[in-house]
Amino acid sequence: MLENFSNPTDRFGFGESLPQQIAKQILKKIIEGELKAGDRILEDEISKELNTSRAPVREALYLLQVDGIVERIPRRGTVVKSFTHLDIVEYNDAMIGLIQAAVEFSKQKWQEEQIKNLHDYLVKATYECEQKNVINYQLIAEQLFRYLFIVAENKALLRFYEEAGHILRVFAQSQWNEKTMESFHKELSYFCEAIINSQFNEAKTAIFNTLKLGVK
Numbered sequence: 001m002l003e004n005f006s007n008p009t010d011r012f013g014f015g016e017s018l019p020q021q022i023a024k025q026i027l028k029k030i031i032e033g034e035l036k037a038g039d040r041i042l043e044d045e046i047s048k049e050l051n052t053s054r055a056p057v058r059e060a061l062y063l064l065q066v067d068g069i070v071e072r073i074p075r076r077g078t079v080v081k082s083f084t085h086l087d088i089v090e091y092n093d094a095m096i097g098l099i100q101a102a103v104e105f106s107k108q109k110w111q112e113e114q115i116k117n118l119h120d121y122l123v124k125a126t127y128e129c130e131q132k133n134v135i136n137y138q139l140i141a142e143q144l145f146r147y148l149f150i151v152a153e154n155k156a157l158l159r160f161y162e163e164a165g166h167i168l169r170v171f172a173q174s175q176w177n178e179k180t181m182e183s184f185h186k187e188l189s190y191f192c193e194a195i196i197n198s199q200f201n202e203a204k205t206a207i208f209n210t211l212k213l214g215v216k
Contacts, residue, residue: 017056018052018056019056019057019059019060019062019063020060020063022046022050022052022056022057022060023060023061023063023064025050026041026046026060026061026064026070027064027069027166030069030080030170035080036080037080037081037082037083038079038080038082039079039080040076040077040078040079041061041070041077041078041079041080042077043057043058043061043078046060061078065078067163067166067167068081068163068166068167069081069166069167069170083167083170083171085215087167088167088168088171088215089215091164091167091168092168092211092212092214092215094160094164095161095164095165095168095211096207096208096211096212098157098160098161098164099145099148099161099207099211100204100207100208101152101154101157102148102149102151102152102154102157102161103148103152103195103200103203103204103207104200104204105152105153105154105157106148106151106152106153107198107200109151109152109153110151110195110196110198114151115195115196117147118144118147118148118151118192118195118196119192119196121140121143121144121147121192122144122188122189122192124140125137125140125141125144125185125188126185126189128140129181129182129185132178132181134176134177134178134180134181137181137185138169138172138176138181141184141188142165142169144188144192145161145165146158146161146162146165148195149161168214168215171215172214176214180213180214183213184210184213184214187206187209187210187213188210190202190206190209190210191203191206191207191210194206
Protein backbone atom coordinates (compact mmCIF):
# COMPACT_ATOMS: atom_id res chain seq x y z
CA MET A 1 0.00 0.00 0.00
CA LEU A 2 1.03 3.58 -0.66
CA GLU A 3 1.06 6.17 2.08
CA ASN A 4 -2.25 8.06 2.24
CA PHE A 5 -1.99 11.81 1.68
CA SER A 6 -5.52 12.70 2.86
CA ASN A 7 -4.08 14.78 5.72
CA PRO A 8 -2.83 18.07 4.20
CA THR A 9 -0.16 18.40 6.89
CA ASP A 10 1.37 15.12 5.67
CA ARG A 11 1.55 16.18 2.06
CA PHE A 12 4.98 17.72 2.17
CA GLY A 13 8.22 16.42 3.58
CA PHE A 14 11.11 18.72 4.27
CA GLY A 15 12.07 20.33 0.95
CA GLU A 16 9.88 17.98 -1.09
CA SER A 17 6.81 18.73 -3.17
CA LEU A 18 3.78 16.44 -3.22
CA PRO A 19 4.72 15.01 -6.67
CA GLN A 20 8.21 14.20 -5.36
CA GLN A 21 6.75 12.36 -2.37
CA ILE A 22 4.34 10.45 -4.60
CA ALA A 23 7.21 9.54 -6.93
CA LYS A 24 9.09 8.09 -3.95
CA GLN A 25 6.04 6.09 -2.90
CA ILE A 26 5.68 4.62 -6.41
CA LEU A 27 9.41 3.88 -6.50
CA LYS A 28 9.06 2.06 -3.16
CA LYS A 29 6.40 -0.20 -4.68
CA ILE A 30 8.75 -0.97 -7.59
CA ILE A 31 11.69 -1.70 -5.30
CA GLU A 32 9.60 -3.96 -3.07
CA GLY A 33 8.28 -5.88 -6.08
CA GLU A 34 4.66 -4.76 -5.90
CA LEU A 35 5.14 -3.24 -9.35
CA LYS A 36 7.32 -5.17 -11.80
CA ALA A 37 8.87 -4.42 -15.18
CA GLY A 38 6.12 -4.02 -17.77
CA ASP A 39 3.34 -3.37 -15.23
CA ARG A 40 1.02 -0.45 -16.00
CA ILE A 41 0.78 2.39 -13.50
CA LEU A 42 -2.72 3.85 -13.58
CA GLU A 43 -3.13 7.46 -12.50
CA ASP A 44 -6.67 6.87 -11.26
CA GLU A 45 -5.65 3.98 -9.02
CA ILE A 46 -2.70 5.86 -7.55
CA SER A 47 -4.73 9.02 -6.93
CA LYS A 48 -7.48 7.01 -5.18
CA GLU A 49 -4.97 5.10 -3.11
CA LEU A 50 -3.33 8.34 -2.02
CA ASN A 51 -6.60 10.27 -1.75
CA THR A 52 -5.20 13.02 -3.96
CA SER A 53 -5.96 14.46 -7.40
CA ARG A 54 -4.54 13.10 -10.64
CA ALA A 55 -2.44 16.19 -11.35
CA PRO A 56 0.36 15.53 -8.79
CA VAL A 57 0.30 11.82 -9.69
CA ARG A 58 0.80 12.73 -13.34
CA GLU A 59 3.72 14.98 -12.38
CA ALA A 60 5.18 12.23 -10.17
CA LEU A 61 5.10 9.83 -13.10
CA TYR A 62 6.83 12.45 -15.22
CA LEU A 63 9.60 12.72 -12.60
CA LEU A 64 10.02 8.95 -12.67
CA GLN A 65 10.07 9.02 -16.46
CA VAL A 66 12.86 11.63 -16.43
CA ASP A 67 14.81 9.40 -14.04
CA GLY A 68 14.32 6.46 -16.39
CA ILE A 69 12.23 4.38 -13.99
CA VAL A 70 9.03 4.34 -16.04
CA GLU A 71 8.22 4.95 -19.70
CA ARG A 72 5.17 5.99 -21.70
CA ILE A 73 4.12 3.51 -24.37
CA PRO A 74 1.50 4.39 -27.03
CA ARG A 75 -1.90 2.82 -26.30
CA ARG A 76 -0.61 1.35 -23.03
CA GLY A 77 0.16 4.39 -20.95
CA THR A 78 2.84 4.54 -18.26
CA VAL A 79 4.61 1.28 -17.44
CA VAL A 80 7.54 0.23 -15.26
CA LYS A 81 10.55 0.24 -17.52
CA SER A 82 12.41 -2.97 -18.34
CA PHE A 83 16.20 -2.88 -18.26
CA THR A 84 18.63 -4.97 -20.24
CA HIS A 85 21.90 -6.15 -18.73
CA LEU A 86 23.68 -3.61 -20.93
CA ASP A 87 21.51 -0.82 -19.46
CA ILE A 88 22.51 -1.85 -15.96
CA VAL A 89 26.20 -2.07 -16.86
CA GLU A 90 26.08 1.43 -18.35
CA TYR A 91 24.38 2.87 -15.26
CA ASN A 92 26.87 1.06 -13.05
CA ASP A 93 29.83 2.45 -15.02
CA ALA A 94 28.35 5.94 -14.62
CA MET A 95 28.00 5.34 -10.89
CA ILE A 96 31.65 4.31 -10.63
CA GLY A 97 32.69 7.56 -12.28
CA LEU A 98 30.45 9.61 -9.99
CA ILE A 99 31.80 8.03 -6.82
CA GLN A 100 35.39 8.37 -8.03
CA ALA A 101 34.69 12.06 -8.66
CA ALA A 102 33.23 12.38 -5.16
CA VAL A 103 36.42 10.83 -3.75
CA GLU A 104 38.48 13.43 -5.63
CA PHE A 105 36.32 16.34 -4.44
CA SER A 106 36.38 15.11 -0.84
CA LYS A 107 40.16 14.67 -0.52
CA GLN A 108 40.75 17.68 1.71
CA LYS A 109 37.56 17.32 3.71
CA TRP A 110 38.03 14.12 5.66
CA GLN A 111 38.39 15.30 9.24
CA GLU A 112 37.99 13.23 12.40
CA GLU A 113 34.20 13.59 12.43
CA GLN A 114 33.76 12.59 8.79
CA ILE A 115 36.06 9.59 9.17
CA LYS A 116 34.13 8.45 12.25
CA ASN A 117 30.82 8.72 10.37
CA LEU A 118 32.17 6.69 7.45
CA HIS A 119 33.50 4.07 9.87
CA ASP A 120 30.08 3.90 11.56
CA TYR A 121 28.40 3.24 8.21
CA LEU A 122 30.89 0.46 7.54
CA VAL A 123 30.22 -1.08 10.96
CA LYS A 124 26.48 -1.06 10.27
CA ALA A 125 27.01 -2.61 6.84
CA THR A 126 29.25 -5.29 8.35
CA TYR A 127 26.57 -6.15 10.89
CA GLU A 128 23.86 -6.49 8.22
CA CYS A 129 26.19 -8.62 6.12
CA GLU A 130 26.92 -10.92 9.05
CA GLN A 131 23.19 -11.18 9.73
CA LYS A 132 22.63 -12.00 6.03
CA ASN A 133 20.13 -9.15 5.70
CA VAL A 134 20.56 -8.39 2.01
CA ILE A 135 17.91 -5.66 1.78
CA ASN A 136 19.08 -3.86 4.92
CA TYR A 137 22.66 -4.16 3.74
CA GLN A 138 21.82 -2.50 0.43
CA LEU A 139 20.16 0.40 2.23
CA ILE A 140 23.19 0.97 4.47
CA ALA A 141 25.59 0.75 1.52
CA GLU A 142 23.52 3.32 -0.33
CA GLN A 143 23.64 5.64 2.69
CA LEU A 144 27.40 5.16 2.89
CA PHE A 145 27.90 6.16 -0.74
CA ARG A 146 25.55 9.10 -0.39
CA TYR A 147 27.62 10.32 2.56
CA LEU A 148 30.65 10.60 0.27
CA PHE A 149 28.82 13.18 -1.82
CA ILE A 150 27.81 15.08 1.32
CA VAL A 151 31.46 15.23 2.39
CA ALA A 152 32.44 16.28 -1.13
CA GLU A 153 29.87 19.11 -0.89
CA ASN A 154 28.95 18.79 -4.56
CA LYS A 155 25.20 19.03 -5.14
CA ALA A 156 25.42 18.29 -8.86
CA LEU A 157 27.25 15.01 -8.28
CA LEU A 158 24.75 14.08 -5.57
CA ARG A 159 21.84 14.71 -7.94
CA PHE A 160 23.37 12.52 -10.64
CA TYR A 161 24.14 9.85 -8.04
CA GLU A 162 20.52 9.76 -6.86
CA GLU A 163 19.21 9.45 -10.41
CA ALA A 164 21.51 6.55 -11.29
CA GLY A 165 20.96 5.06 -7.85
CA HIS A 166 17.22 4.61 -8.47
CA ILE A 167 17.94 2.26 -11.36
CA LEU A 168 20.69 0.28 -9.66
CA ARG A 169 18.65 -0.05 -6.46
CA VAL A 170 15.78 -1.68 -8.30
CA PHE A 171 18.23 -4.03 -10.04
CA ALA A 172 20.02 -4.93 -6.80
CA GLN A 173 16.80 -5.61 -4.92
CA SER A 174 15.79 -8.19 -7.50
CA GLN A 175 19.16 -9.76 -8.35
CA TRP A 176 21.37 -9.81 -5.26
CA ASN A 177 21.77 -12.79 -2.95
CA GLU A 178 23.88 -13.47 0.13
CA LYS A 179 26.92 -14.45 -1.93
CA THR A 180 26.71 -11.23 -3.95
CA MET A 181 26.47 -9.22 -0.73
CA GLU A 182 29.47 -10.93 0.87
CA SER A 183 31.71 -10.38 -2.16
CA PHE A 184 30.54 -6.78 -2.45
CA HIS A 185 31.18 -6.12 1.24
CA LYS A 186 34.75 -7.38 1.08
CA GLU A 187 35.57 -4.81 -1.62
CA LEU A 188 33.52 -2.11 0.12
CA SER A 189 35.63 -2.61 3.24
CA TYR A 190 38.81 -2.07 1.20
CA PHE A 191 37.29 1.12 -0.21
CA CYS A 192 36.41 2.53 3.20
CA GLU A 193 39.80 1.63 4.68
CA ALA A 194 41.52 3.42 1.81
CA ILE A 195 39.48 6.57 2.46
CA ILE A 196 40.15 6.40 6.19
CA ASN A 197 43.90 6.10 5.50
CA SER A 198 43.83 8.95 2.93
CA GLN A 199 44.79 6.53 0.15
CA PHE A 200 42.48 8.13 -2.38
CA ASN A 201 43.89 6.58 -5.54
CA GLU A 202 43.52 3.16 -3.94
CA ALA A 203 39.95 4.10 -2.99
CA LYS A 204 39.15 4.86 -6.62
CA THR A 205 40.44 1.46 -7.68
CA ALA A 206 38.54 -0.22 -4.85
CA ILE A 207 35.23 1.39 -5.82
CA PHE A 208 35.71 0.18 -9.38
CA ASN A 209 36.16 -3.38 -8.10
CA THR A 210 33.29 -3.00 -5.63
CA LEU A 211 30.63 -1.83 -8.05
CA LYS A 212 31.67 -4.20 -10.81
CA LEU A 213 30.81 -7.04 -8.43
CA GLY A 214 27.33 -5.62 -7.94
CA VAL A 215 26.20 -6.25 -11.54
CA LYS A 216 27.73 -9.65 -12.27
